[in-house]
Amino acid sequence: xxxxxxxxxxxxxxxxxxxxxxxxxxxxxxxxxxxxxxxxxxxxxxxxxxxxxxxxxxxxxxxxxxxxxxxxxxxxxxxxxxxxxxxxxxxxxxxxxxxxxxxxxxxxxxxxxxxxxxxxxxxxxxxxxxxxxxxxxxxxxxxxxxxxxxxxxxxxxxxxxxxxxxxxxxxxxxxxxxxxxxxxxxxxxxxxxxxxxxxxxxxxxxxxxxxxxxxxxxxxxxxxxxxxxxxxxxxxxxxxxxxxxxxxxxxxxxxxxxxxxxxxxxxxxxxxxxxxxxxxxxxxxxxxxxxxxxxxxxxxxxxxxxxxxxxxxxxxxxxxxxxxxxxxxxxxxxxxxxxxxxxxxxxxxxxxxxxxxxxxxxxxxxxxxxxxxxxxxxxxxxxxxxxxxxxxxxxxxxxxxxxxxxxxxxxxxxxxxxxxxxxxxxxxxxxxxxxxxxxxxx
Ligand code: ADP
Ligand code: MG
Numbered sequence: 001x002x003x004x005x006x007x008x009x010x011x012x013x014x015x016x017x018x019x020x021x022x023x024x025x026x027x028x029x030x031x032x033x034x035x036x037x038x039x040x041x042x043x044x045x046x047x048x049x050x051x052x053x054x055x056x057x058x059x060x061x062x063x064x065x066x067x068x069x070x071x072x073x074x075x076x077x078x079x080x081x082x083x084x085x086x087x088x089x090x091x092x093x094x095x096x097x098x099x100x101x102x103x104x105x106x107x108x109x110x111x112x113x114x115x116x117x118x119x120x121x122x123x124x125x126x127x128x129x130x131x132x133x134x135x136x137x138x139x140x141x142x143x144x145x146x147x148x149x150x151x152x153x154x155x156x157x158x159x160x161x162x163x164x165x166x167x168x169x170x171x172x173x174x175x176x177x178x179x180x181x182x183x184x185x186x187x188x189x190x191x192x193x194x195x196x197x198x199x200x201x202x203x204x205x206x207x208x209x210x211x212x213x214x215x216x217x218x219x220x221x222x223x224x225x226x227x228x229x230x231x232x233x234x235x236x237x238x239x240x241x242x243x244x245x246x247x248x249x250x251x252x253x254x255x256x257x258x259x260x261x262x263x264x265x266x267x268x269x270x271x272x273x274x275x276x277x278x279x280x281x282x283x284x285x286x287x288x289x290x291x292x293x294x295x296x297x298x299x300x301x302x303x304x305x306x307x308x309x310x311x312x313x314x315x316x317x318x319x320x321x322x323x324x325x326x327x328x329x330x331x332x333x334x335x336x337x338x339x340x341x342x343x344x345x346x347x348x349x350x351x352x353x354x355x356x357x358x359x360x361x362x363x364x365x366x367x368x369x370x371x372x373x374x375x376x377x378x379x380x381x382x383x384x385x386x387x388x389x390x391x392x393x394x395x396x397x398x399x400x401x402x403x404x405x406x407x408x409x410x411x412x413x414x415x416x417x418x419x420x421x422x423x424x425x426x427x428x429x430x431x432x433x434x435x436x437x438x439x440x441x442x
Contacts, residue, residue, distance in 0.1 A: 014041035019073035035226035048212040051222030090164035096155035105139040149180035163198040256343035282404025285416040286327035290423035301355030367424035
């Protein structure tokens, strides 16, 4: 919380009420991405929005910034509905499209040009923003002369130069290497804590749990399909926060528990909202390779876990990328190789058997579970069995999936099923012909 805080009795800067957003799919149906999202942002707070990839976080930020219109509900900024690009709300993206032919100073000034600020004033404020964010001396440099971390600082300066009340940050550190991200995060927190940033509140979107607990005053846990705020966790550990602090660890654990708990069945939400439901062929599959699945099964089956482990502990152990961990745990649950609840993963009998098996036994077991529990795999296999040629173009399945999900989700789902199907030798896939076949399978 910054120097001006806590001012929680103040009216909210931002008040999002009952926001819904749907997109029209190619077949004319609606894809519901956000459903009844409610949140507020008050002066002096950094609020984190933590959710999976594809849950609608970026879509929500676009509605808040007024770059797009909600299908229903309202975004109130300073008590008035946002109906177009909102002055006073600025955005920091995962990476910025800096203009390569403009200097750092000129790139930062772009943020102000739209506002018609006089040239001398524009220059003065841009230089201030550049200094503030630690790029003093680089104002005449070109983007190609800067490291990735410095380029991201230019992006921060471009957002800060307009002196926004609210800074929306969309995974701003996720494209940086770990050390650079850490430095930029702590520089940002220092400036915030000293009250030096020309902003009143921050909404930080991230899928990095440590980052969220490190930076935020409270966290909103975002669920997927459709996206909505599932729960809220206050973070009351004083700054500077240290990852070794037991209170910090306990909060991380709690966030994991929230993120893996099955949602209370909301009125009308029902099965659609259920996190680990493996259902019809329209279930989106997160991209997890068969290698990552094997890695997680092995890690959990071995001592000291012997079949049951804490997801945060596995994450810390570093054998798997944190970003892979949830999708992998979810996939194992769908395949009935594991149960995931309350931040724990527990292998089923089949999961243990897989971990103990040799290559051949593993493939057979995986194939059986794939066909039994993942309807899309069974569907593809059935189509191939029935056709005289035993082949089918990818587009055949792509078109079907598009009835249920957006184009990129369909692409990702097919990529995943191809990886699993190939591993289990349930079907083959020819990349150059973009076609499934039964060529390799025994
Ligand atoms: P996140 O930022 O949480 O990863 P996004 O907000 O980018 O998620 O996307 C959420 C879902 O909305 C995805 O399935 C995506 O394909 C869909 N989506 C986003 N924008 C559009 C659009 N303009 N048209 C159709 N679908 C979209
Ligand atoms: Mg996003």
